[in-house]
Structures are given as structure tokens and as C-alpha cells.
Amino acid sequence: MNLVQEGLALGIPAPGPDAHQRPSAARIYRMWFGVEGAVPADQDLARKILNAFPREPAAAKINRGHHLLITEALAARGISQFLDLGCGYPLPRPQGGGDLLFAQNTHDVAQQHWRSAAVVYADIDHDVVACRRTLLDSAPTASRPTAVLADVTDTARLLARLEADGHLTRERPVAVLLHDVLPWIPDDARVQDAASHLRTWLPPGSALSITHATPDFSPTWVKRVQDVYDEEGIAFRPRDRQSISNLFGDWADLYGGPVRMVPTARHQTTHQFSAVPDYVSAAYAAVAVKHPTS
DSSP states (O other), rough: OOOOHHHHHOOOOOOTTTTTTTTOOOHHHHHHOOOOOOOHHHHHHHHHHHHOTTTTTHHHHHHHHHHHHHHHHHHHHOOOEEEETTTTOOOOOOOSSSSOOGOOOOOHHHTTTOOOOOEEEEOHHHHHHHHHHHHTTOOOOSSSEEEEEOOOOOOHHHHHHHTTTTTTTTTSEEEEEEEGGGGGGGOOHHHHHHHHHHHHSSSSSEEEEEEESSSSSSHHHHHHHHHHHHTTTTOOOOOOHHHHHHTTTOOOOSSSSSOOOOHHHHHHHHHHTTTTTTTHOOEEEEEEEEOOOO
């Protein structure tokens, strides 16, 4: 079964014949890291985004750095199963040297602690999943990660598949990474339902990590970015502190107490951009853990 057939079986439409001619938020994200190969529509939209919010590349790097730091922190706490929802494209190693940090993948970090760590990448974009599978086919890992096509709001179907196929088990904790994913789902009810199902399904000791764009720090700039995406027909829904906090239910913060909603660059003290102003992050980060009574 090819990816298109796989998607249709899951209710995910096949990409249209002009999919590579229309701008893609996932491809534009790679541009902020210097990846070449974007189509003209991506380049045009990227210029508009930079005009609206010149700090967008820095915000993307802040998000990616946080992703790697949280993966490391959760693996160090003993979690050996990771579900990277809305994983996006892998980032290639820079040519001719350069910073290799952002070229790391979730499985690269997790398997530094657990050689047999189970890592699942999930995305609704056919091309993203194809790229992930090509990378993973050549990954020299003890326990090969997997990439699946999935609608991240259809968590019931996704989790049932992953459990039935043996990719994840409820016998031990799972870390779910939802980093810069939910702003691209404008339906508040679907986002809440997905988060609720995740919290119910995940076994005790599991963690839910979310980064989410917000207008709270720079409402004018974020509104400008939202308008740019709207003009291109791309849904982009920044949310406020309370709306994002609600996604964690009654879970406790990774470090104890109520869940902390922190500008992404300041969530982990070792983040290389921890000293930048909050408006550069333009997003909140929070990580919560499920206790036995949750």
C-alpha cells in the first residue's frame, strides 16, 4: 500500500496535483534553517512573513532547540517511548560544517539514553512522511523508529493503530511532543478533544509537551503573521495562555506544582536563546506529567 492509499484508508485526502506549487508551512519552516529547494510560492510567502515578523527564523530555532532539550529531559527521566505528533520535515546536516544541533532528530536524542527507545513520527503531510521514512530506512539504530501518516486530531484512531501494531505500549510511560502543531488546527473543539483523548489514553508517568504560538507577547506582529497566512488560505490560530493551559487538564508540571506556561526560550534554563525577549519566542511552552490519580 502506497502513501496515498494509506491516507485514503485513514480518511486523509490525497495531495492535489498542484501540491508542490502552493506554499507549505512545513516547507517554509525548513527555510528558516537555511534549507534550500523551496518552490517560488514558498519563497514569496516567506518574504511576506518576514515583513510581518522579522524574528520568525529565530522563533523557529527557539522552538526546535526546545524540542531537543525536552526530548533529552524526558529521556533522562526514564521515558523510552516518544510520539512526535506533527513532526514536520527532518532537517539535513549543514553542508561544509556549521551547527549540527538542529539536524538532530527525536530518535537521535532519545536513543542516547535508551538504545531501544521507541520513537514514532506522525504527520498529515504525505511528503513529510515520505521524507521521514527515507531517512529512517537508513538510520543505524538499535530499534528503528517509524513514521506514520495521521491526522493528529484523530488521536483515537492513531493511538489504537500504534498500540495494535506494537509501536507503542501502555505498559510504560509515553512522551507526546506537540510542538508548533496545534496553531495549524483552527478548530478549538477538535484541539480540545484530541488533547483530552491523549490524556485519557496515556499511562501514568507519561508526559505531554506543547509549544504553541500566542499573541500574548506581541499581538500586533502575531496578528500580521496570521493575516499573511489567511491571505494564502493557510489556517493559523495563535491562542492565549488560558486556552493552551486548558489542554493539560489536571496534570501537574514536569517539575512539580501547577503547569507552568513559559515563553519557549525560557522554559529550559539551558536553552541557547534563554536571554532573548519573550516576543521573539512568540509562543508558550509547557510540559505536564500524568500521575496515577489523573
